[in-house]
Amino acid sequence: VLIWSFLSAFIFALFFAFYIARQSMKPVIRAWQQQQDFVNNAAHELRTPMTVIQGKLENLLTRPTSTIREESDAVILSLSEIRRLNSLTNNMLTLAKTGSNMTKVEKEKTDVKSFLGSALSPYIEMGEISGKDVTVDVNVDKKVSIDRKRIHQLLVLLMDNALKYSEEGDKINVSASVNKKWLQIEVADTGRGISDEAKKHIFDRFYREDKTGNRKTGGTGLGLSIAEWIVSAHNGKISVSDNHPKGTIFKVSLPI
Numbered sequence: 001v002l003i004w005s006f007l008s009a010f011i012f013a014l015f016f017a018f019y020i021a022r023q024s025m026k027p028v029i030r031a032w033q034q035q036q037d038f039v040n041n042a043a044h045e046l047r048t049p050m051t052v053i054q055g056k057l058e059n060l061l062t063r064p065t066s067t068i069r070e071e072s073d074a075v076i077l078s079l080s081e082i083r084r085l086n087s088l089t090n091n092m093l094t095l096a097k098t099g100s101n102m103t104k105v106e107k108e109k110t111d112v113k114s115f116l117g118s119a120l121s122p123y124i125e126m127g128e129i130s131g132k133d134v135t136v137d138v139n140v141d142k143k144v145s146i147d148r149k150r151i152h153q154l155l156v157l158l159m160d161n162a163l164k165y166s167e168e169g170d171k172i173n174v175s176a177s178v179n180k181k182w183l184q185i186e187v188a189d190t191g192r193g194i195s196d197e198a199k200k201h202i203f204d205r206f207y208r209e210d211k212t213g214n215r216k217t218g219g220t221g222l223g224l225s226i227a228e229w230i231v232s233a234h235n236g237k238i239s240v241s242d243n244h245p246k247g248t249i250f251k252v253s254l255p256i
């Protein structure tokens, strides 16, 4: 009986140890899997523009006597693909740093009104140039602790998207307000909107609603993942909803 008891206790302990080891490995396996997915997606995303550029350059070599003007289509396309590669690698570096906790959030008391004013003024000009009406309503007279560099980056990501996914004649409005606990910033556009299915995935890395359409807009599918990281590093929240009658609203809440 004693031997039996020892044996069954030993077997039980063995299974228990195996179970604990498996459970504790789960986050490691998940992180490794995410890393693998990231590298696979990144390689795929980098390969596409490189293939386009390679094809265009090889074509140009077959016509060595033509002028740049004659070949301007190929040159313009190659340049736009190079710009895409540039923003893709910049975004990937940012995400790699956030993943490894190398990026620290450095908050400073900030006058929200003047901060938003200067961050958004280039967009009022860009709106004028592209025929979109960009307006800013800031109802905040408090100073709030934020990482200015990161929140500026967040505004750039949301505003670039609002401009990218809207047409001439559309409106983009940024509003900001505070209540007891939160600084709330809303970016609302009357652009093409986001389907309910896509709303579930837009914060995922490399997700783009319409891959072919987005090649024209130069999207990388990484912007909103970075936006989400910036907001969560501030212990805040970001959400997306429909604007009426059309378009999208991104709401960001940052604790004050």
Ligand code: ADP
Binding pocket: 161, 162, 165, 189, 191, 192, 193, 194, 202, 207, 208, 209, 210, 214, 218, 219, 220, 221, 222, 223, 224, 225, 248
């Ligand atoms: P991208 O670089 O492709 O814009 P993001 O991560 O910034 O990547 O956005 C992911 C996807 O969410 C976009 O490809 C687009 O389909 C959708 N999206 C983001 N912002 C808007 C917006 N303001 N209006 C419509 N669609 C948007």
